[in-house]
Amino acid sequence: MNRQYLFDHYPNVVVTSECFKLHDEIISQIDEGEILVRNHYLSLDPYMRGRMSKAKNYAAGQELNTVMQGGTVGEVVESKHADFKVGDTVICTGGWQLYYRTAPTMDSNHVRKIDVSRIPMSVYLGAAGMPGITAWYGLNKIIKPQSGETLVVSAASGAVGSVVGQLAKQKGCRVIGIAGGPEKCEYVVETLGFDDCIDYKAYPDAETLSHELRQLAPNGVDAYYENVGGYIMDAVLDNLNAFARVAICGLIAGYDGRAIPISNPRAILVARASITGFIISDHMDIWPQALAELAEAVAKGVLIFRESVSVGLESAPDAFIGLLQGHNFGKQLVKLI
Amino acid sequence: MNRQYLFDHYPNVVVTSECFKLHDEIISQIDEGEILVRNHYLSLDPYMRGRMSKAKNYAAGQELNTVMQGGTVGEVVESKHADFKVGDTVICTGGWQLYYRTAPTMDSNHVRKIDVSRIPMSVYLGAAGMPGITAWYGLNKIIKPQSGETLVVSAASGAVGSVVGQLAKQKGCRVIGIAGGPEKCEYVVETLGFDDCIDYKAYPDAETLSHELRQLAPNGVDAYYENVGGYIMDAVLDNLNAFARVAICGLIAGYDGRAIPISNPRAILVARASITGFIISDHMDIWPQALAELAEAVAKGVLIFRESVSVGLESAPDAFIGLLQGHNFGKQLVKLI
Structure with missing residues (x-):
C-alpha cells in the first residue's frame, strides 16, 4: 500500500x-x-x-x-x-x-x-544535495568571491544560506548573515562561524535594516547571495559597493503570491552592480564537482x-x-x- | 568676457x-x-x-x-x-x-x-561621442547579442537608444524600440530601420505595454537595453526569455527624485536573467575602438x-x-x- x-x-x-x-x-x-x-x-x-x-x-x-x-x-x-x-x-x-x-x-x-x-x-x-549545490553554484559561478570582500547572505541559517556563508568564509570573505530571530542569529555566528548576523525581525523596514548593515559593513557590500527578497533586498542593495555581484537564488517573500518590488533599482546603476537569477537545474554539469566537494567537507566536519x-x-x-x-x-x- | x-x-x-x-x-x-x-x-x-x-x-x-x-x-x-x-x-x-x-x-x-x-x-x-560609446559598450560588452535574438531598447529615438538599435540590427537581431509618441516611433522604424517601435504613451501601464510587446515578440525578449526604468522596465522584464541579458544604462524616470520600483523582481529569477548597471566612465579603455567604429559608421552614412x-x-x-x-x-x- x-x-x-x-x-x-x-x-x-x-x-x-x-x-x-x-x-x-x-x-x-x-x-x-x-x-x-x-x-x-x-x-x-x-x-x-x-x-x-x-x-x-x-x-x-x-x-x-x-x-x-x-x-x-x-x-x-x-x-x-x-x-x-x-x-x-x-x-x-x-x-x-x-x-x-x-x-x-x-x-x-x-x-x-x-x-x-x-x-x-x-x-x-541538504548540504550535499540540491541546497548545498545551489549554494556552491551561486557563490562560485556567479559571485566569484575574492578574499577580503564582504559578502551578505539572507536566510543565513537555512539549507542554502548556511552553506554559502561557510564556503565564503573558507575563501577569506567577511561574511554577514541575515536571519530571523536571535536563536538563528546566534547559531549563524557561534556554530557556523559567520562574522556577524543581523536579526531582520529587529529591523522592520529597509531603512533601519540598511542602517544596521552599514554599521557592520562600513566599507560596503561586495557580494550578496539573495534567498529572500523584499525589503531585505532593498536594504542590501542600498549598501552595495561598485561592481558588486548579486546572485538571486530565491525570493521566498514573494512566494505567497504577493509581488515584492525592488524599491530603488537606481542602486543597481549607482553601484554598477550585476544581478543574476539562476536555477540550479540549468547547471547539472557542475553537479559532480560540487557534490564531491560538499560531501567531502561534510565528512570531514568542516561544513556544518x-x-x-x-x-x-x-x-x-x-x-x-x-x-x-x-x-x-x-x-x-x-x-x- | x-x-x-x-x-x-x-x-x-x-x-x-x-x-x-x-x-x-x-x-x-x-x-x-x-x-x-x-x-x-x-x-x-x-x-x-x-x-x-x-x-x-x-x-x-x-x-x-x-x-x-x-x-x-x-x-x-x-x-x-x-x-x-x-x-x-x-x-x-x-x-x-x-x-x-x-x-x-x-x-x-x-x-x-x-x-x-x-x-x-x-x-x-552624440553618435561618435559619449552616448554612442555608451550604446556600444552596453551592447557589445554586456548584452553580447547573437544573430537572430530579439532585442528591446527603450528611449529608442534618443542619442543612446538609436545607436543601440542600429548596431543590434547590424548584428542580425530583431530590434524593437520603445519611444514616446507616434512621430518618434515612425522615425525609429522608417529612418533608423528598427523592426518595430512601441509608443509607450499609448500603453499607460506595465500590463498593457507588456501585452503589446508580447504581440510583437511572441517568442520573447532575449536582450534589453534600459534607458528609462519604471513601468516600461516592468513590462519588458515580464517578457524575458531564459538567460536574457539586461543592460541598465539609465533610469531617467527616477531622476526627478521619485524612486520607481521594479514591481516583479521574480521575473529576474524566472528568466534566470542577468541585469547589469554600468557607467561608461568606468570603461575608458574601450573608447578608442568604439570611437573609431562609430565615427567610421557615421562617415559612411550607415549610422544615422x-x-x-x-x-x-x-x-x-x-x-x-x-x-x-x-x-x-x-x-x-x-x-x-
Whole structure:
C-alpha cells in the first residue's frame, strides 16, 4: 500500500492544508526496467510554492490531482533494472509519498545512487544535495568571491544560506548573515562561524535594516547571495559597493503570491552592480564537482549543517506551510520511515 | 568676457530654471600649460540630473555655486600648451559656458583633439561621442547579442537608444524600440530601420505595454537595453526569455527624485536573467575602438543620428528641463556660437 499527497487546490494567496489531499493506492507489480523505491526522507523546499501556481515559471507547474513533487532519498526495495539492485540507496524525485515507482533512464539523473558510507542519507537532500549545490553554484559561478570582500547572505541559517556563508568564509570573505530571530542569529555566528548576523525581525523596514548593515559593513557590500527578497533586498542593495555581484537564488517573500518590488533599482546603476537569477537545474554539469566537494567537507566536519525534521508523511503539509513562514531552522525534511 | 551657468539651488523634486544662475566673468590671461577653448556645442545629458543631488551617486555631486558640468566641443583660441595650437578642435568637459580655461594633462583625457575632416564637430557629443560609446559598450560588452535574438531598447529615438538599435540590427537581431509618441516611433522604424517601435504613451501601464510587446515578440525578449526604468522596465522584464541579458544604462524616470520600483523582481529569477548597471566612465579603455567604429559608421552614412539643437547658452536650462521631460528628439545640444 502506498500513501501519497496529491495537489488538490491552488492556494488562494496563502498555502493551507486544504491544498493537499491524502490518497492511498495499491502498489502494482513493477514492469521490466522499473524500480520501486521506499522513500526515507522527503525534502521540502521553497521552490515548491512557485510550482503551485498557474503563473509563468522556470519549471512546469504542479498539475492538480497529481502527486506533489519533491526530492527524496530512499532504498530500492524492488528492481527490474540492471543498474539498480535491492538495497541500493538512491536520491530521486520521489515526491510526497511513501513509495516511488519509476523507470530510471541513463540519460536522466532523476535516480542516482548515493554513497552513505561516510555521511548520512539525509545530507544528500541538504548540504550535499540540491541546497548545498545551489549554494556552491551561486557563490562560485556567479559571485566569484575574492578574499577580503564582504559578502551578505539572507536566510543565513537555512539549507542554502548556511552553506554559502561557510564556503565564503573558507575563501577569506567577511561574511554577514541575515536571519530571523536571535536563536538563528546566534547559531549563524557561534556554530557556523559567520562574522556577524543581523536579526531582520529587529529591523522592520529597509531603512533601519540598511542602517544596521552599514554599521557592520562600513566599507560596503561586495557580494550578496539573495534567498529572500523584499525589503531585505532593498536594504542590501542600498549598501552595495561598485561592481558588486548579486546572485538571486530565491525570493521566498514573494512566494505567497504577493509581488515584492525592488524599491530603488537606481542602486543597481549607482553601484554598477550585476544581478543574476539562476536555477540550479540549468547547471547539472557542475553537479559532480560540487557534490564531491560538499560531501567531502561534510565528512570531514568542516561544513556544518542543521536539519529540521518532521516525522511521518502526514506531517508534510504543516511542515511545508511552516517553511514558507520561516518556522524551520535548517534544512526542512520529512522522515517517512 | 565669459558667460556661464552656475548651479544655484538643489531641485525641490523637479528641476526648474531657478536651479541655475547666469554669471559673467572676465577671462584672465592663461598661464603656462593652459589653453582657452571657445565652446561651440554643449551636450545636455540625463546623468546631469543625478549629480544635482546630495544622494549617493557614482560620480561626485555638482557643488553649489560652481559652473554646471557638461561635455563640450570647441576650438582652441589661445594656447600655452605644447600639444595644442590655436585652431585645434577639441572635445572636453567644458561646462555650461562660452569659454573653458584648463590645463590639459597627458594622463587625463579631459581634453582630446578630434578629427572634423569627415564628420561634424557636434557628432563627437552624440553618435561618435559619449552616448554612442555608451550604446556600444552596453551592447557589445554586456548584452553580447547573437544573430537572430530579439532585442528591446527603450528611449529608442534618443542619442543612446538609436545607436543601440542600429548596431543590434547590424548584428542580425530583431530590434524593437520603445519611444514616446507616434512621430518618434515612425522615425525609429522608417529612418533608423528598427523592426518595430512601441509608443509607450499609448500603453499607460506595465500590463498593457507588456501585452503589446508580447504581440510583437511572441517568442520573447532575449536582450534589453534600459534607458528609462519604471513601468516600461516592468513590462519588458515580464517578457524575458531564459538567460536574457539586461543592460541598465539609465533610469531617467527616477531622476526627478521619485524612486520607481521594479514591481516583479521574480521575473529576474524566472528568466534566470542577468541585469547589469554600468557607467561608461568606468570603461575608458574601450573608447578608442568604439570611437573609431562609430565615427567610421557615421562617415559612411550607415549610422544615422538626429540632433535637437537649442541656440544660445541662455537656452540651456529650458533645454535641459525639456530633456528630463522627454521633449527632445535625438541628441540634445546647445549651440553656443
